[in-house]
Amino acid sequence: MQPPEPGNISIDTLPIPAFSKNKIKAEILRLDKIHPLISGNKWFKLKYYLEKAARMTQPTLVSFGGYWSNHLLATAAACNYYGYASIGIVRGQKPEKLSHNLQQAASLGMQLHFSSRSEFSTYKIPEEIQAAGQLVIPMGGYGLDGARGAAEILSHCTAKNYTHVCCAAGSGTMLAGLILASGQGQTVTGISVMKNNHSLQQQVYALLDTPERKFELFHQFHFGGFGKKTDELIQFMNELYRMTQVPTDFVYTGKLCFAIAKLAETGILEPGSRVLLIHSGGLSGNRSLSKGTLIFE
Protein backbone atom coordinates (compact mmCIF):
# COMPACT_ATOMS: atom_id res chain seq x y z
CA MET A 1 0.00 0.00 0.00
CA GLN A 2 1.47 3.31 -1.02
CA PRO A 3 1.47 6.07 1.60
CA PRO A 4 -1.01 8.94 1.42
CA GLU A 5 0.70 11.98 -0.10
CA PRO A 6 -0.96 15.26 0.93
CA GLY A 7 2.02 16.96 -0.75
CA ASN A 8 0.53 15.96 -4.12
CA ILE A 9 -2.48 18.26 -3.67
CA SER A 10 -2.55 20.88 -6.42
CA ILE A 11 -4.74 23.82 -7.29
CA ASP A 12 -5.79 23.71 -10.95
CA THR A 13 -7.64 26.36 -12.89
CA LEU A 14 -10.92 25.50 -14.60
CA PRO A 15 -10.81 27.47 -17.85
CA ILE A 16 -14.25 26.55 -19.19
CA PRO A 17 -16.62 28.96 -20.96
CA ALA A 18 -19.26 28.83 -18.19
CA PHE A 19 -16.76 30.61 -15.95
CA SER A 20 -14.70 32.75 -18.34
CA LYS A 21 -17.81 34.12 -20.13
CA ASN A 22 -19.31 35.15 -16.83
CA LYS A 23 -16.15 36.71 -15.37
CA ILE A 24 -15.74 34.09 -12.70
CA LYS A 25 -12.39 32.77 -11.66
CA ALA A 26 -12.68 29.11 -10.73
CA GLU A 27 -10.02 26.84 -9.30
CA ILE A 28 -10.20 23.30 -8.03
CA LEU A 29 -8.36 21.88 -5.03
CA ARG A 30 -7.23 18.41 -6.10
CA LEU A 31 -7.63 16.27 -2.99
CA ASP A 32 -8.08 13.30 -5.33
CA LYS A 33 -4.30 13.28 -5.78
CA ILE A 34 -3.58 12.29 -2.15
CA HIS A 35 -4.14 8.59 -2.66
CA PRO A 36 -6.12 6.43 -5.11
CA LEU A 37 -8.14 4.73 -2.33
CA ILE A 38 -7.87 6.87 0.82
CA SER A 39 -9.11 9.47 -1.52
CA GLY A 40 -9.92 13.11 -1.21
CA ASN A 41 -12.01 14.20 1.70
CA LYS A 42 -11.89 10.72 3.27
CA TRP A 43 -8.25 11.25 4.20
CA PHE A 44 -9.24 14.36 6.16
CA LYS A 45 -12.42 12.97 7.66
CA LEU A 46 -10.63 9.83 8.92
CA LYS A 47 -7.66 11.68 10.38
CA TYR A 48 -8.87 12.09 13.98
CA TYR A 49 -10.49 8.67 14.08
CA LEU A 50 -7.14 7.19 13.03
CA GLU A 51 -5.36 9.22 15.71
CA LYS A 52 -7.72 7.74 18.30
CA ALA A 53 -6.98 4.27 16.93
CA ALA A 54 -3.23 4.93 17.25
CA ARG A 55 -3.69 5.29 21.02
CA MET A 56 -5.39 1.88 21.30
CA THR A 57 -3.76 -1.54 21.37
CA GLN A 58 -4.72 -3.67 18.38
CA PRO A 59 -7.85 -1.71 17.49
CA THR A 60 -10.52 -2.85 15.10
CA LEU A 61 -12.18 0.01 13.22
CA VAL A 62 -15.84 -0.55 12.47
CA SER A 63 -17.89 1.55 10.11
CA PHE A 64 -21.00 1.60 7.95
CA GLY A 65 -21.78 2.14 4.29
CA GLY A 66 -23.78 1.21 1.21
CA TYR A 67 -22.85 -1.11 -1.66
CA TRP A 68 -20.80 1.57 -3.44
CA SER A 69 -19.34 3.22 -0.38
CA ASN A 70 -16.16 5.24 -0.93
CA HIS A 71 -16.00 5.64 2.84
CA LEU A 72 -15.72 1.88 3.53
CA LEU A 73 -13.04 1.51 0.86
CA ALA A 74 -11.06 4.42 2.28
CA THR A 75 -11.43 3.02 5.81
CA ALA A 76 -10.28 -0.42 4.65
CA ALA A 77 -7.27 1.07 2.85
CA ALA A 78 -6.27 3.27 5.80
CA CYS A 79 -6.55 0.32 8.20
CA ASN A 80 -4.50 -1.81 5.83
CA TYR A 81 -1.84 0.90 5.69
CA TYR A 82 -1.67 1.40 9.47
CA GLY A 83 -2.04 -2.28 10.32
CA TYR A 84 -5.47 -2.13 11.99
CA ALA A 85 -8.26 -4.66 11.64
CA SER A 86 -11.44 -3.35 10.05
CA ILE A 87 -15.08 -4.35 9.76
CA GLY A 88 -17.50 -2.84 7.27
CA ILE A 89 -21.21 -3.10 8.00
CA VAL A 90 -22.99 -2.89 4.66
CA ARG A 91 -26.59 -1.84 4.13
CA GLY A 92 -28.63 -4.64 2.54
CA GLN A 93 -28.31 -8.34 1.79
CA LYS A 94 -25.10 -9.65 0.28
CA PRO A 95 -25.43 -9.10 -3.48
CA GLU A 96 -24.45 -11.80 -5.97
CA LYS A 97 -21.63 -9.66 -7.21
CA LEU A 98 -19.87 -7.18 -4.96
CA SER A 99 -19.15 -3.68 -6.26
CA HIS A 100 -15.53 -2.88 -7.13
CA ASN A 101 -15.27 -0.76 -3.99
CA LEU A 102 -16.48 -3.56 -1.69
CA GLN A 103 -14.40 -6.20 -3.48
CA GLN A 104 -11.35 -4.08 -3.00
CA ALA A 105 -12.20 -3.28 0.63
CA ALA A 106 -12.45 -7.02 1.30
CA SER A 107 -9.17 -7.70 -0.49
CA LEU A 108 -7.54 -5.11 1.78
CA GLY A 109 -8.62 -7.17 4.78
CA MET A 110 -11.92 -5.56 5.71
CA GLN A 111 -14.41 -8.07 7.09
CA LEU A 112 -17.76 -7.31 5.47
CA HIS A 113 -20.96 -7.84 7.36
CA PHE A 114 -24.22 -7.47 5.45
CA SER A 115 -27.10 -6.11 7.42
CA SER A 116 -30.80 -5.90 6.55
CA ARG A 117 -32.01 -2.39 5.88
CA SER A 118 -34.04 -2.24 9.09
CA GLU A 119 -31.17 -3.57 11.21
CA PHE A 120 -28.73 -1.24 9.45
CA SER A 121 -30.84 1.83 10.06
CA THR A 122 -30.23 1.56 13.83
CA TYR A 123 -26.43 1.95 13.27
CA LYS A 124 -25.85 -0.60 16.02
CA ILE A 125 -23.05 -3.14 15.88
CA PRO A 126 -24.69 -6.57 15.49
CA GLU A 127 -24.00 -8.70 18.58
CA GLU A 128 -22.19 -11.44 16.69
CA ILE A 129 -19.40 -9.06 15.66
CA GLN A 130 -19.10 -7.06 18.87
CA ALA A 131 -15.71 -7.42 20.54
CA ALA A 132 -13.35 -5.50 22.77
CA GLY A 133 -11.07 -2.88 21.24
CA GLN A 134 -13.48 -1.65 18.58
CA LEU A 135 -13.51 1.95 17.46
CA VAL A 136 -16.73 2.87 15.72
CA ILE A 137 -16.64 5.45 12.95
CA PRO A 138 -20.13 6.74 12.13
CA MET A 139 -21.40 6.32 8.57
CA GLY A 140 -19.51 8.63 6.22
CA GLY A 141 -17.20 9.73 9.05
CA TYR A 142 -20.04 11.98 10.19
CA GLY A 143 -19.37 13.65 13.53
CA LEU A 144 -17.27 16.32 15.20
CA ASP A 145 -14.04 14.37 14.64
CA GLY A 146 -14.81 14.07 10.94
CA ALA A 147 -15.65 17.76 10.62
CA ARG A 148 -12.53 18.75 12.55
CA GLY A 149 -10.43 16.78 10.05
CA ALA A 150 -12.28 18.27 7.09
CA ALA A 151 -11.65 21.77 8.44
CA GLU A 152 -7.97 21.20 7.64
CA ILE A 153 -8.71 20.94 3.90
CA LEU A 154 -8.47 24.71 3.53
CA SER A 155 -4.96 24.80 4.98
CA HIS A 156 -3.86 23.42 1.60
CA CYS A 157 -4.68 26.66 -0.22
CA THR A 158 -4.74 30.38 0.38
CA ALA A 159 -8.36 30.35 1.45
CA LYS A 160 -8.74 34.11 1.75
CA ASN A 161 -8.28 34.45 -2.03
CA TYR A 162 -11.76 33.06 -2.64
CA THR A 163 -15.22 34.54 -2.28
CA HIS A 164 -16.81 31.08 -2.46
CA VAL A 165 -15.77 27.59 -1.36
CA CYS A 166 -17.94 24.88 -2.93
CA CYS A 167 -18.22 21.17 -2.31
CA ALA A 168 -20.44 18.16 -2.88
CA ALA A 169 -22.41 17.05 0.17
CA GLY A 170 -23.41 13.55 1.22
CA SER A 171 -23.51 13.44 5.01
CA GLY A 172 -22.49 17.12 5.16
CA THR A 173 -19.40 16.43 7.29
CA MET A 174 -16.97 17.96 4.80
CA LEU A 175 -19.29 20.92 4.30
CA ALA A 176 -19.40 21.50 8.06
CA GLY A 177 -15.60 21.36 8.27
CA LEU A 178 -15.24 23.91 5.46
CA ILE A 179 -17.75 26.21 7.16
CA LEU A 180 -15.76 25.97 10.41
CA ALA A 181 -12.57 26.90 8.56
CA SER A 182 -14.04 29.62 6.37
CA GLY A 183 -13.52 33.32 6.90
CA GLN A 184 -15.88 36.22 7.40
CA GLY A 185 -17.68 37.22 4.25
CA GLN A 186 -16.84 33.97 2.52
CA THR A 187 -19.72 31.87 1.22
CA VAL A 188 -19.57 28.10 1.61
CA THR A 189 -21.79 26.35 -0.92
CA GLY A 190 -22.87 22.73 -0.69
CA ILE A 191 -24.33 20.71 -3.56
CA SER A 192 -26.45 17.88 -2.21
CA VAL A 193 -25.95 14.71 -4.27
CA MET A 194 -29.11 13.11 -2.91
CA LYS A 195 -32.71 13.69 -3.83
CA ASN A 196 -34.85 15.47 -1.22
CA ASN A 197 -32.29 15.07 1.55
CA HIS A 198 -33.80 17.81 3.63
CA SER A 199 -32.27 16.61 6.89
CA LEU A 200 -28.89 17.66 5.47
CA GLN A 201 -29.16 21.25 6.69
CA GLN A 202 -29.84 20.08 10.25
CA GLN A 203 -26.99 17.54 10.05
CA VAL A 204 -24.60 20.34 9.09
CA TYR A 205 -25.83 22.72 11.80
CA ALA A 206 -25.33 20.00 14.40
CA LEU A 207 -21.58 20.02 13.68
CA LEU A 208 -21.10 23.79 13.84
CA ASP A 209 -19.90 25.71 16.87
CA THR A 210 -22.39 28.52 16.43
CA PRO A 211 -25.64 28.70 14.48
CA GLU A 212 -24.50 32.12 13.24
CA ARG A 213 -22.37 30.52 10.56
CA LYS A 214 -23.75 31.04 7.06
CA PHE A 215 -23.79 28.52 4.28
CA GLU A 216 -25.96 27.73 1.29
CA LEU A 217 -27.26 24.41 0.04
CA PHE A 218 -28.58 23.50 -3.40
CA HIS A 219 -30.81 20.46 -3.78
CA GLN A 220 -31.59 20.47 -7.51
CA PHE A 221 -28.38 18.88 -8.86
CA HIS A 222 -28.91 15.23 -7.84
CA PHE A 223 -29.49 13.88 -11.40
CA GLY A 224 -32.12 11.44 -10.17
CA GLY A 225 -30.70 10.66 -6.74
CA PHE A 226 -27.66 9.29 -4.97
CA GLY A 227 -25.47 7.30 -7.38
CA LYS A 228 -27.79 8.13 -10.28
CA LYS A 229 -26.63 9.81 -13.48
CA THR A 230 -27.88 11.10 -16.81
CA ASP A 231 -26.27 11.40 -20.26
CA GLU A 232 -26.06 15.14 -19.68
CA LEU A 233 -23.91 14.62 -16.60
CA ILE A 234 -21.60 12.12 -18.30
CA GLN A 235 -21.20 14.43 -21.32
CA PHE A 236 -20.38 17.32 -19.01
CA MET A 237 -17.72 15.27 -17.19
CA ASN A 238 -16.12 14.21 -20.49
CA GLU A 239 -16.20 17.77 -21.81
CA LEU A 240 -14.73 19.09 -18.56
CA TYR A 241 -11.93 16.55 -18.82
CA ARG A 242 -11.27 17.46 -22.46
CA MET A 243 -10.93 21.14 -21.59
CA THR A 244 -9.12 20.91 -18.24
CA GLN A 245 -7.69 17.37 -17.84
CA VAL A 246 -9.47 17.21 -14.49
CA PRO A 247 -11.19 13.82 -13.96
CA THR A 248 -14.34 13.78 -11.84
CA ASP A 249 -16.56 11.05 -10.41
CA PHE A 250 -20.22 10.70 -11.30
CA VAL A 251 -21.51 10.42 -7.72
CA TYR A 252 -20.06 13.60 -6.21
CA THR A 253 -17.52 15.81 -7.99
CA GLY A 254 -19.10 15.61 -11.46
CA LYS A 255 -22.37 16.89 -9.98
CA LEU A 256 -20.49 19.58 -8.06
CA CYS A 257 -18.70 20.92 -11.15
CA PHE A 258 -21.89 20.78 -13.24
CA ALA A 259 -23.80 22.66 -10.52
CA ILE A 260 -21.24 25.43 -10.11
CA ALA A 261 -20.98 25.90 -13.90
CA LYS A 262 -24.79 26.14 -14.03
CA LEU A 263 -24.89 28.66 -11.16
CA ALA A 264 -22.30 30.73 -13.07
CA GLU A 265 -24.27 30.60 -16.33
CA THR A 266 -27.51 31.62 -14.66
CA GLY A 267 -25.97 34.52 -12.76
CA ILE A 268 -26.76 33.07 -9.34
CA LEU A 269 -23.00 33.07 -8.89
CA GLU A 270 -22.20 36.72 -9.44
CA PRO A 271 -19.63 37.94 -11.99
CA GLY A 272 -16.37 38.77 -10.22
CA SER A 273 -16.66 35.78 -7.87
CA ARG A 274 -13.49 33.84 -7.13
CA VAL A 275 -14.53 30.26 -6.57
CA LEU A 276 -12.70 27.33 -5.07
CA LEU A 277 -14.20 23.92 -5.85
CA ILE A 278 -13.14 21.03 -3.65
CA HIS A 279 -12.22 17.92 -5.62
CA SER A 280 -13.10 15.47 -2.88
CA GLY A 281 -11.86 12.38 -4.74
CA GLY A 282 -14.10 9.37 -5.28
CA LEU A 283 -12.70 8.43 -8.69
CA SER A 284 -12.69 4.73 -7.75
CA GLY A 285 -16.49 4.83 -7.93
CA ASN A 286 -16.30 5.35 -11.72
CA ARG A 287 -15.36 1.67 -12.03
CA SER A 288 -19.03 0.80 -11.70
CA LEU A 289 -19.71 2.53 -15.06
CA SER A 290 -19.55 0.45 -18.21
CA LYS A 291 -16.29 0.72 -20.12
CA GLY A 292 -16.03 3.61 -22.54
CA THR A 293 -18.62 5.76 -20.74
CA LEU A 294 -15.91 8.17 -19.67
CA ILE A 295 -12.96 9.23 -21.80
CA PHE A 296 -10.68 9.04 -18.76
CA GLU A 297 -10.09 6.46 -16.05
Ligand SMILES: *Cc1c(COP(=O)(O)O)cnc(C)c1O
Ligand atom coordinates in the same frame (compact mmCIF):
# COMPACT_ATOMS: atom_id res chain seq x y z
C1 LIG B 1 -17.75 10.69 0.68
C2 LIG B 1 -17.63 11.72 -0.38
C3 LIG B 1 -18.26 12.98 -0.28
C4 LIG B 1 -19.26 13.30 0.79
O1 LIG B 1 -18.69 13.87 1.92
P1 LIG B 1 -19.64 14.20 3.18
O2 LIG B 1 -18.68 14.69 4.18
O3 LIG B 1 -20.28 12.90 3.59
O4 LIG B 1 -20.65 15.18 2.76
C5 LIG B 1 -18.01 13.91 -1.26
N1 LIG B 1 -17.19 13.63 -2.30
C6 LIG B 1 -16.61 12.43 -2.45
C7 LIG B 1 -15.77 12.18 -3.64
C8 LIG B 1 -16.80 11.43 -1.49
O5 LIG B 1 -16.23 10.22 -1.67
